[in-house]
Amino acid sequence: MSKTLFKSVLLQSAGSKPCRRDVLIEGNRYSKIAESVPLECCQGAEVVDGKNFALMPAFYNGHTHAAMTLLRGYADDMELSKWLNQYIWPFEAKLTADDIEIGSRLAILEMIKSGTVFFSDMYWHRERTMNVVEEMGIRASIGVTISDTLMTPEGLKKSFDFLKNHVGESERVKLVLMPHSVYAVSLPCLENCVAAARDDNCLMHIHLSETAKEVQDCKAQYGCTPVELMQRIGALDENLVAAHCVHFTDADMELFAQAGSKAILNPCSNLKLGSGIPPIAKFMEKKIPLGLGTDGDSSNNNLDMHEDMKFAALLAKVQGGVECLPAHDALKMATENVATAYGLNAGRIEEGWLADGLLVRLDNERMAPCHDLISNWVYAADSRAIDSVICNGKFVMRGGHVDGEAEIVEAASACAHRLANVNN
Numbered sequence: 203m204s205k206t207l208f209k210s211v212l213l214q215s216a217g218s219k220p221c222r223r224d225v226l227i228e229g230n231r232y233s234k235i236a237e238s239v240p241l242e243c244c245q246g247a248e249v250v251d252g253k254n255f256a257l258m259p260a261f262y263n264g265h266t267h268a269a270m271t272l273l274r275g276y277a278d279d280m281e282l283s284k285w286l287n288q289y290i291w292p293f294e295a296k297l298t299a300d301d302i303e304i305g306s307r308l309a310i311l312e313m314i315k316s317g318t319v320f321f322s323d324m325y326w327h328r329e330r331t332m333n334v335v336e337e338m339g340i341r342a343s344i345g346v347t348i349s350d351t352l353m354t355p356e357g358l359k360k361s362f363d364f365l366k367n368h369v370g371e372s373e374r375v376k377l378v379l380m381p382h383s384v385y386a387v388s389l390p391c392l393e394n395c396v397a398a399a400r401d402d403n404c405l406m407h408i409h410l411s412e413t414a415k416e417v418q419d420c421k422a423q424y425g426c427t428p429v430e431l432m433q434r435i436g437a438l439d440e441n442l443v444a445a446h447c448v449h450f451t452d453a454d455m456e457l458f459a460q461a462g463s464k465a466i467l468n469p470c471s472n473l474k475l476g477s478g479i480p481p482i483a484k485f486m487e488k489k490i491p492l493g494l495g496t497d498g499d500s501s502n503n504n505l506d507m508h509e510d511m512k513f514a515a516l517l518a519k520v521q522g523g524v525e526c527l528p529a530h531d532a533l534k535m536a537t538e539n540v541a542t543a544y545g546l547n548a549g550r551i552e553e554g555w556l557a558d559g560l561l562v563r564l565d566n567e568r569m570a571p572c573h574d575l576i577s578n579w580v581y582a583a584d585s586r587a588i589d590s591v592i593c594n595g596k597f598v599m600r601g602g603h604v605d606g607e608a609e610i611v612e613a614a615s616a617c618a619h620r621l622a623n624v625n626n
């Protein structure tokens with residue numbers, strides 16, 4: 203990839219007929235979008251010929267566990283609690299900070315290559331993942347992950363202090379408080395999280411009502427659903443971004459809608475773990491803000507937002523009729539809605555918005571013929587149609603190539619094989 207030293211980029215004539223446009227990126231924003239942007243207005247800009255490309259919004263992955271790339275294919279075809287307790291958590295116990303850096307690097311490579319420029323990450327050794335995000339040029343909301351059943355009291359204190367001091371935050375990397383779930387965090391610890399998030403006015407992200415068992419166990423322990431429990435402790439507000447949200451009752455949906463909380467759905471992971479199908483059509487009826495995420499590579503088994511977008515669109519039609527979640531809205535769920543949930547002015551190709559985007563090849567066999575660009579992109583194409591990825595005004599992939607990709611894949615494969623053989 204050529205390392206651009208240009209401060210601005212002029213993308214000429216991108217799109218499909220009849221709406222080709224010139225797009226000027228200055229700094230990290232889209233500064234001018236018009237039928238024609240004269241070259242004199244863009245002195246010193248790198249000029250990119252866009253005639254073979256459509257400029258599409260990039261994807262924003264609302265829920266994942268990046269370094270779990272190392273566990274891809276390690277344990278499949280079993281239900282969540284067996285999968286977690288017998289395979290995933292014992293494997294994760296062996297992971298060092300170095301391993302997590304290697305796994306995160308593979309995840310970010312995978313995300314860039316499939317058009318994703320942001321991810322929300324709930325995992326461990328957050329500093330190492332933050333460094334890789336900075337290095338590879340994309341954005342992330344990095345979790346200060348909390349679980350008093352999986353962490354020591356010292357580890358918990360360190361995490362709360364980390365959040366309070368905003369350690370390592372930057373233009374592209376922000377911290378989000380992430381209690382794991384109502385089953386892996388005690389009630390007093392959840393209450394501490396609510397207080398810490400409120401003091402800091404930061405977002406809180408949690409796995410919520412992912413499986414029927416989680417809801418049953420919560421009812422047995424607390425006499426209410428996980429959503430009702432969140433309401434009871436004051437966690438249900440516009441700063442809550444919840445993942446999964448598969449087993450919501452009608453009353454849960456009412457509470458969620460009234461609070462202005464956001465749901466990040468992970469249909470591929472839910473289907474693969476047999477956890478259920480998120481009630482997309484019902485959420486839409488209640489006008490609950492919906493975004494999409496992939497979940498981790500060990501339950502999806504990839505980080506390709508395009509797949510979750512298409513699954514969401516198809517599942518919604520089975521639930522709510524064929525007119526439910528048209529292509530344009532499905533694309534929004536995978537782009538702008540996630541960016542908005544995480545406080546980013548991004549996910550649209552519009553003047554003043556953050557300059558993130560994808561150059562999608564119009565000569566890709568799945569993009570032709572082009573009766574409807576968005577329809578092709580959502581229903582027909584896959585990530586092979588992505589030529590280049592722009593994040594924060596800079597190319598992070600060009601011509602399908604990311605710097606150092608062969609080494610990243612090799613290092614992650616070697617690391618995962620070594621871990622799989624430790625103590626086995």
Ligand SMILES: [Zn+2]
Pocket residue numbers: 265266267409445497498
């Ligand atoms: Zn998850």
